[in-house]
Amino acid sequence: MTKPEVKLLLRLQNDQLGYRFKRQFAFGPYILDFYCAELKVDIEIDGKDHLLRRHKDAERDDWLRRNGVVVYRIPARAIYKDLDGVINRLKEFLDEIRESKQD
Numbered sequence: 001m002t003k004p005e006v007k008l009l010l011r012l013q014n015d016q017l018g019y020r021f022k023r024q025f026a027f028g029p030y031i032l033d034f035y036c037a038e039l040k041v042d043i044e045i046d047g048k049d050h051l052l053r054r055h056k057d058a059e060r061d062d063w064l065r066r067n068g069v070v071v072y073r074i075p076a077r078a079i080y081k082d083l084d085g086v087i088n089r090l091k092e093f094l095d096e097i098r099e100s101k102q103d
Contacts, residue, residue: 004045004076005033007083012043017091028067030060039097040069043090047076070097 001009001023012021012034021043025035034043042064046057061071072093078086 002045002047002076004047004074004079007079008034008043008045008074008086011083011087017087017094019094027069028063030064032064032069035069036094039094039101041094041097042069042071044071044073045076045079046073 009023011017012019019036019038021034021036023034025032027035027042032042033045035041036043044057057073061073064071072090074086074090
């Protein structure tokens, strides 16, 4: 795992946000960084290498969306810069997904 992934994992462990995540979860032909089965949400941490493979990431995200998975991408630099802010935005996003599934 990369350092940003470890930092995020420490905040996702033990359902701290109210949701359970599986790390390095196999879904179809892909391995998802962090997956919440309850909401069908994939959280991806994007490092510098993702700038070089935007096209592949877009194809991957499209495939996941077609298969019912919402992809939430977080730049690695955001985790270093403002982890608390990242966590707050992520929690709001997850709560919105939960609410939309209840309607």
